[in-house]
Every structure is written in C-alpha cells, then in structure tokens.
Amino acid sequence: MVDIDELKYDERGLIPAVVVDAQSRRVLTLAYMNRDSLRISMEKGLSCFFSRSRQELWLKGETSGNYQHIVSITADCDRDALVLLVEKDGPACHLGTDSCFSYPLWENPERSAFSLEGLYELLEGRKKQRPEGSYTSYLFDKGLDKILKKVGEECTEVIIAGKAEDRAETVYEIADLCYHVMVLMVQMGIKPEEIQKELASRHIIDHKVKQEKMV
Numbered sequence: 001m002v003d004i005d006e007l008k009y010d011e012r013g014l015i016p017a018v019v020v021d022a023q024s025r026r027v028l029t030l031a032y033m034n035r036d037s038l039r040i041s042m043e044k045g046l047s048c049f050f051s052r053s054r055q056e057l058w059l060k061g062e063t064s065g066n067y068q069h070i071v072s073i074t075a076d077c078d079r080d081a082l083v084l085l086v087e088k089d090g091p092a093c094h095l096g097t098d099s100c101f102s103y104p105l106w107e108n109p110e111r112s113a114f115s116l117e118g119l120y121e122l123l124e125g126r127k128k129q130r131p132e133g134s135y136t137s138y139l140f141d142k143g144l145d146k147i148l149k150k151v152g153e154e155c156t157e158v159i160i161a162g163k164a165e166d167r168a169e170t171v172y173e174i175a176d177l178c179y180h181v182m183v184l185m186v187q188m189g190i191k192p193e194e195i196q197k198e199l200a201s202r203h204i205i206d207h208k209v210k211q212e213k214m215v
Contacts, residue, residue, distance in 0.1 A: 004038060008080040014050060017082040019092065021099075022071045023196040024117055028092035029100040031060075033082065038073075045070050047086060066090030087197070098191065116182070116192055123186045139183050147187055150180045 009015050014032040021028055031049040033041070037057050040048040047060040047068035061067030068086040075082055093100040102121075126136040139147050154177040161169040185192070 002075045002079065004035065004042075006079055007038075007075060007082075008078065009034065010080075012052075014052070015080060015082060017049065017084050019047065019068065019084045019086055021092075021193065022085045022087050023193045023200070026099055026117060027101050028068075028086070028088065028098070038082075041070060041084075042073070047084060061089060064090065066092070068092070088193075098193075116178075119179075120182055120186065120192050123182055127186055136183060139180075140187065144187055147180065147184050151177070151184055154180050 007015055013034045015034070015038075017031050017033045019028045019031060020026065031047075032052060033048070034050045034057075037048040037050045040046075040057065040059070044059075047070060049058055049060065050056070051058050059067075067089045068084070069089070071085040071087060073082055073084055091098055093102070123136060126134055127140045130137040130140065139150065154173065157173040158170065158177050161173045184190075185195075
C-alpha cells in the first residue's frame with residue numbers, strides 16, 4: 001500500500017483525482033485533492049475534494065445528496081495522480097448529468113466500441129430530439145403503453161426462439177428485448193447503474209433440496 005506522504009503534490013499542494021464509476025467503469029469527473037481532503041476521504045469513505053475556485057474543502061454530495069462512496073483509491077506509477085473508484089448516489093456533474101465527460105469531441109469510426117451506456121445515451125437523445133423517421137422516436141411518441149406492449153411481444157419472441165433451441169434466433173430476439181427494455185428504462189428515467197446496483201446487491205445461493213426418506 002502507498003503511504004499518503006509518498007504522493008507527489010504540485011506547488012499548490014494538490015494532486016489530480018480521476019473519479020470512475022465502480023459499476024459502469026465510466027469516468028465521472030476530474031477533481032483535485034490535497035492532504036486534508038484525501039485524509040477525510042479515507043476516514044469517511046466518501047469523496048472529498050479541494051475546490052480551486054473557492055479555495056476550500058468540499059465533501060461531494062454534502063449539499064446535493066449525491067455522495068460518492070469510495071471503493072478504492074489508487075495512485076499512478078509516478079505517485080502524482082489518483083483514481084477513485086466510487087459508487088455514486090446521484091449525478092456526478094453539477095449540471096445534473098451522470099458524468100462531467102458528456103460532450104464528444106472526436107471518435108474513430110473504425111474503433112468505436114459499442115456499450116450499453118452508449119446505447120442508453122443515444123436513446124435519451126432520441127427522446128429529447130425526436131428525429132423524424134426514427135423507430136425509437138415513434139415509440140416515445142406513442143408512450144408507455146406502446147413501449148410496454150413491445151416489451152411483452154419481444155419476451156414472447158425470446159421464449160419461442162428458445163423453445164425451438166434456435167441459438168442464432170434466440171440471440172437476435174434477446175437483443176430486440178434488451179433494446180425495448182432500455183427504451184422503457186429511458187421512458188421511466190431508470191439509469192443503467194440502478195439495474196447494476198440491484199444485481200450487485202443480490203446474493204444468489206443454490207440450495208439443494210433433500211428429500212426425506214420414507215421410513
């Protein structure tokens with residue numbers, strides 16, 4: 001384990017801290033810490049930073065309720081930067097978005113990777129902008145009942161494909177189901193990390209049922 005005094009702070013006594021969501025692994029924000037804020041973070045298990053604009057310590061979530069519960073703090077090889085892995089109670093950005101890094105600048109079309117988080121953001125955009133000719137826009141225009149109907153239909157399609165033991169068709173129908181479920185999530189304002197947290201909170205134990213022997 002690295003000691004707090006082994007870290008290299010800048011001339012102002014600060015060290016940059018990259019905050020990452022423990023569930024989605026998405027970068028949430030870049031903030032700064034000094035020795036005091038780092039100690040408080042480690043003692044409380046909550047992100048505490050140093051505000052360069054206000055020149056004071058600030059515990060993330062103290063006023064908004066959007067606390068960041070720290071899973072781990074890791075220093076880089078030069079000991080002059082930190083990564084905080086956190087579980088957040090709400091938006092990380094003061095603008096109300098999940099991450100401060102929500103403004104794409106450039107993306108290599110040949111190397112862009114698909115992610116559920118990216119799909120969710122795309123669906124959020126469709127709901128706000130409602131581009132003409134978009135199937136997703138059509139679903140949002142029709143509303144909750146239509147979306148729920150499509151989720152039900154896709155569930156049935158998954159069952160039919162699975163029962164037929166058609167692997168390719170089952171994969172196709174599960175993808176359709178996932179898409180429509182995510183449309184439902186956007187419609188209801190349910191974030192992907194809420195589902196991840198729910199799954200992470202469950203402890204599944206298989207119990208072997210023993211039959212008593214008849215005597």
